[in-house]
Amino acid sequence: MKELQDKISKKLGFGCMRLPVRGEEMEQIDDELFCKMIDTFLAQGFNYFDTAYPYHKECSEAAIKRCLVERYDREQFLLADKMPIWLVKEPSDLNKVFETQLKRCGVTYFDAYLLHAMNKDRIRDAEEKGAFAFFQQMKQEGKIRHFGFSFHDKADVLDQILTNHPEFEFVQLQINYYDWDSEAVEAGKCYETAVKHKIPVIVMEPVKGGTLANLAEEPASFLKELHADVSLASYAVRYAASLENVIVVLSGMSDLEQMEDNISYMREFCPLSEKEKNAIAKAVEELKRFPTIACTKCRYCVDGCPKQILIPELFESYNMTAQFGESPATTRLYRKAIKDRGTAADCIRCGKCEAQCPQHLEIRKLLEQVSEMFG
Ligand code: SF4
Ligand code: SF4
Structure with missing residues (x-):
């Protein structure tokens, strides 16, 4: 794993689940803008990209091919993709899905490959479908450089998975300052579990689906008092990146403005000071007084709804x-x-x-x- 960690040039990764679109359809990715964002990102010394089979109604991987893979040398960037185990009905589907992904992305290997959205049931499913033997084989064939999983469940389940599967080289966790002590997400406990197992962490949803970028006046005031001219999102991204065991923080960037903001404080990353940590703690206290719904807009719930409720x-x-x-x-x-x-x-x-x-x-x-x- 050290090898991947060493290859990741900076602690900010480009999450490709909320790419710019033309109009309102998720499939209509704005290639022109996406290309500009990629150019900016790489020119500023960043190199990690993360996609997945279902992102953008299955159009994110193909956009990566058009806008990144066909325009840059393969050695200039790192690409992560994920196996949607819920689409694997029988063991032979593993290869079909994996080859589809290589083809969609236009690559011959993935630098990081993850079992997508693991929880208590899905890990069992992956075991039963023979996923571990398959990925070992893909590693031997050089089609996967590093093998990990993204995770959405409680810390005890994570502990179990990491105990049973020492072959995992990293874990991708949803960590943000609002959910650190949350009983539903257990971000803090999950992070500590990864530390206990000495397994590096990739962070997803550091800005909680964008919600921590737009705080109400009261909670925002604690952060604005410190630096009036830095974005609220910067505290959320730097919070995650300040954790010692974190090797990269993914940000689902949708426009150049967001990207330039992220780059401004992640190009020469500086961990949070004690004063900043205290201000975040006060903002969280204030935020918890609002009766809001903790939805991250991941959209996993949308397609299966028989009443087409958004x-x-x-x-x-x-x-x-x-x-x-x-x-x-x-x-x-x-x-x-x-x-x-x-x-x-x-x-x-x-x-x-x-x-x-x-x-x-x-x-x-x-x-x-x-x-x-x-x-
Ligand atoms: S409600 Fe839907 S969009 Fe919101 S977090 Fe849950 S699955 Fe994701
Ligand atoms: S009908 Fe209601 S419960 Fe069923 S998937 Fe849609 S929102 Fe969820």
């Missing part, structure tokens, strides 16, 4: 209204979320969405709150 957009409308009050902007957001789609009141309580939610949100109950708020 759950993350409804939760965003709810949060914006709870934090900032009702306004034309929040009403617009809500109307857009229900246009040609189900409303919160249309939910038939089948529970399919909750089975997909990495944040373990009680979506059915929360939709009732949304329904009450918006009538």
Whole structure:
């Protein structure tokens, strides 16, 4: 693993799950802008890219091929991809999915390859499907340089997985300052578990799906007092990057402005000072007073909903209204979320969405709150 760690030039990685799009469709990736972002990122000395099979309705990997792989030498960047074990019905599907990914990305190997979104059930599934033997073979063939997993479950499950599978070389965890002590996510406990097993950590969702980039006035004031001109997102990214065992922090950047902001403080990364850590602790205390829904907008819940409810957009409308009050902007957001789609009141309580939610949100109950708020 040391080899990958040494190859990662800086502690900021480009997460390719929220790429710029033309219009509103996730499939319509804006290649021109994506190319500009890639050029900027590489020119500033960063080199780690992370994609996955389902991102952008299965269009992220192909965009990587067009905008990165076909425009740069393979040695100039590191690429991570992930196995969606839920699509593997029988062991022979492992190879089919893996080869599809190599082809979609236009590469002959992945620098990092992960079992995607592991939890208590999925790891069993991966074991039963023969994933570990398959990936060992891919490593021997040079198609995978380093093997790890992304994780969405509690710390005790992580402990079990790392105990049973010493072959994993790294783990990707969702860590942000808001969820560090959260009982639902257990970010802090998961990080400590990885430290205990001496396994390096890649961080995902450091800005909690963008929510920590737009804090309300009160919590934001503690951070703004320190430095009026630095972004709120910078504290979230630097918080994760300041953890000693973290080798790279992924940021799902959607435009040049976000990227330039990230680059400004991650090019010459400086860990958080004690004063900054204290200000973050105060902001968290203040934030916990807001009754918001902890949705990260990962969208894993959306496709399976039989009523086509745009759950993350409804939760965003709810949060914006709870934090900032009702306004034309929040009403617009809500109307857009229900246009040609189900409303919160249309939910038939089948529970399919909750089975997909990495944040373990009680979506059915929360939709009732949304329904009450918006009538
Ligand atoms: S519980 Fe409601 S929101 Fe969730 S998948 Fe079923 S219908 Fe959709
Ligand atoms: S409700 Fe859960 S699964 Fe759906 S977008 Fe939010 S965090 Fe993701």
